[in-house]
Amino acid sequence: MPSTIELLEAQPSPPDSGTLKVLAAFIDSARACAQACTSCAASALAEPDPGPLASCVAACLDCADVCLAAARIASRPLSVMRRDAAAALLQSCAGMCELTARECFRHEMHHQHCRLCMEAARTCLEACEMLLEEL
Amino acid sequence: MPSTIELLEAQPSPPDSGTLKVLAAFIDSARACAQACTSCAASALAEPDPGPLASCVAACLDCADVCLAAARIASRPLSVMRRDAAAALLQSCAGMCELTARECFRHEMHHQHCRLCMEAARTCLEACEMLLEEL
Amino acid sequence: MPSTIELLEAQPSPPDSGTLKVLAAFIDSARACAQACTSCAASALAEPDPGPLASCVAACLDCADVCLAAARIASRPLSVMRRDAAAALLQSCAGMCELTARECFRHEMHHQHCRLCMEAARTCLEACEMLLEEL
Amino acid sequence: MPSTIELLEAQPSPPDSGTLKVLAAFIDSARACAQACTSCAASALAEPDPGPLASCVAACLDCADVCLAAARIASRPLSVMRRDAAAALLQSCAGMCELTARECFRHEMHHQHCRLCMEAARTCLEACEMLLEEL
Numbered sequence: 001m002p003s004t005i006e007l008l009e010a011q012p013s014p015p016d017s018g019t020l021k022v023l024a025a026f027i028d029s030a031r032a033c034a035q036a037c038t039s040c041a042a043s044a045l046a047e048p049d050p051g052p053l054a055s056c057v058a059a060c061l062d063c064a065d066v067c068l069a070a071a072r073i074a075s076r077p078l079s080v081m082r083r084d085a086a087a088a089l090l091q092s093c094a095g096m097c098e099l100t101a102r103e104c105f106r107h108e109m110h111h112q113h114c115r116l117c118m119e120a121a122r123t124c125l126e127a128c129e130m131l132l133e134e135l
Numbered sequence: 136m137p138s139t140i141e142l143l144e145a146q147p148s149p150p151d152s153g154t155l156k157v158l159a160a161f162i163d164s165a166r167a168c169a170q171a172c173t174s175c176a177a178s179a180l181a182e183p184d185p186g187p188l189a190s191c192v193a194a195c196l197d198c199a200d201v202c203l204a205a206a207r208i209a210s211r212p213l214s215v216m217r218r219d220a221a222a223a224l225l226q227s228c229a230g231m232c233e234l235t236a237r238e239c240f241r242h243e244m245h246h247q248h249c250r251l252c253m254e255a256a257r258t259c260l261e262a263c264e265m266l267l268e269e270l
Numbered sequence: 271m272p273s274t275i276e277l278l279e280a281q282p283s284p285p286d287s288g289t290l291k292v293l294a295a296f297i298d299s300a301r302a303c304a305q306a307c308t309s310c311a312a313s314a315l316a317e318p319d320p321g322p323l324a325s326c327v328a329a330c331l332d333c334a335d336v337c338l339a340a341a342r343i344a345s346r347p348l349s350v351m352r353r354d355a356a357a358a359l360l361q362s363c364a365g366m367c368e369l370t371a372r373e374c375f376r377h378e379m380h381h382q383h384c385r386l387c388m389e390a391a392r393t394c395l396e397a398c399e400m401l402l403e404e405l
Numbered sequence: 406m407p408s409t410i411e412l413l414e415a416q417p418s419p420p421d422s423g424t425l426k427v428l429a430a431f432i433d434s435a436r437a438c439a440q441a442c443t444s445c446a447a448s449a450l451a452e453p454d455p456g457p458l459a460s461c462v463a464a465c466l467d468c469a470d471v472c473l474a475a476a477r478i479a480s481r482p483l484s485v486m487r488r489d490a491a492a493a494l495l496q497s498c499a500g501m502c503e504l505t506a507r508e509c510f511r512h513e514m515h516h517q518h519c520r521l522c523m524e525a526a527r528t529c530l531e532a533c534e535m536l537l538e539e540l
Contacts, residue, residue: 328481329487331477332478332481332487332490335473335474335477335478336474336478336490336494339471342470343467343470343471346463346466347463352504354500355471355497355498355500355504358493358494358496358497359471359493359494359497361490361493362490362493362494362497364490365489365493366490368490369487
């Protein structure tokens with residue numbers, strides 16, 4: 001399977017290698033976070049007592065949607081004109097990841113899916129902040 | 136088919152009717168813009184000479200992704216905690232709509248799909264701004 | 271906001287008016303069902319006792335994903351080559367809608383969001399079957 | 406970042422380890438194919454002469470949507486009831502991957518993004534077939 005760096009390098013005018021690494025790290029983190037959120041939400045709904053996990057599921061659903069949109073948009077060559085819109089999207093992504101990490105933290109002792117999701121959300125939050133500095 | 140207002144009113148603690156109207160208008164505009172962008176991009180690719188429309192297609196793809204994520208997130212009950220992340224998402228959505236409207240404006244004389252998409256993007260841009268004031 | 275029929279008519283080689291109507295009805299039903307599912311899932315998670323609704327939420331999440339993918343793909347000009355892949359997608363969409371309608375039926379007396387979602391899923395199921403006959 | 410196998414093992418009733426491996430291989434392939442398609446489409450649109458790549462871009466957009474929906478649904482615990490709907494989705498996914506691989510094959514000598522996307526689509530096609538046998 002192609003790596004994200006290979007895919008970015010195959011673009012007609014790829015970014016320089018420093019930006020490319022930060023961008024690839026963000027794309028990979030956002031895709032992993034979207035997957036962990038989708039999986040955590042579904043696992044929570046399959047638990048014997050899903051009630052106390054409801055707000056965690058809700059946070060995961062939002063977070064998955066924003067991470068996915070951000071990963072797709074970051075995979076496309078970034079024109080100067082849409083830099084502001086991309087930055088706002090990263091800020092939104094960071095905010096949703098923070099919220100998800102906080103929700104999953106409340107359950108990570110009892111649910112492995114929350115622990116994995118919390119870690120993925122924290123990693124994505126850091127990657128958002130790294131990419132925001134690069135833009 | 137259920138209207139967006141009916142769906143919002145069916146939530147356990149729906150927003151008051153003023154907010155609900157602004158929220159429903161945004162959700163409907165963002166869903167319509169995502170659809171118009173998806174359709175415009177596909178129509179452009181099916182044109183006899185798609186080359187000059189390439190940057191328009193690229194803008195439409197980004198715009199569809201952000202509008203869709205924003206419409207889904209706005210369809211979920213808005214907790215106070217995720218207000219900032221939602222506001223950033225709306226700002227991103229507004230930015231992408233503005234860019235799409237500008238790209239499609241360059242072609243709206245020759246392509247009906249660009250005219251329809253431009254109008255949908257402008258409507259969504261206004262709805263973003265209205266909802267940002269309400270948050 | 272542009273209607274689905276207007277968007278389809280703006281394609282370079284639109285389908286004939288009979289097919290176009292069936293196609294537009296499907297796209298509108300699938301988009302409405304995706305929205306109703308997204309909204310029903312979020313509303314269920316915000317209920318005071320969401321536990322008994324967990325399998326309903328899970329069905330809604332799957333159904334929303336398939337309806338959305340099907341609506342996007344049906345919005346793009348349909349080449350002969352991808353007819354089989356599109357038909358399989360419609361069959362999957364019909365199956366997920368049937369499952370969602372059944373899950374929501376169990377709760378529609380107590381939750382308006384389930385009633386709305388059940389109706390949207392049934393409408394989409396019928397529209398899938400109409401379009402499958404047309405392909 | 407959590408692996409797909411870890412995420413599946415964190416589900417309340419994970420599948421047995423044979424099924425789990427096939428399922429994880431499919432989820433990873435479908436996510437990678439969706440990413441390669443999104444990236445290939447965007448790279449093609451940024452080429453100096455995107456016209457000849459238009460039908461490749463169109464195939465990639467469809468393929469990305471179906472792969473993404475299939476990966477999300479495969480990430481959720483698979484109830485017996487939705488087995489048929491899931492199988493139809495896998496068949497659709499296989500068909501779209503085959504079409505994408507064929508389109509990208511026509512350009513892989515000249516465009517590295519088409520070569521990477523062709524490989525990802527072929528891998529996903531095989532993973533679809535493996536999982537269909539397992540269902």
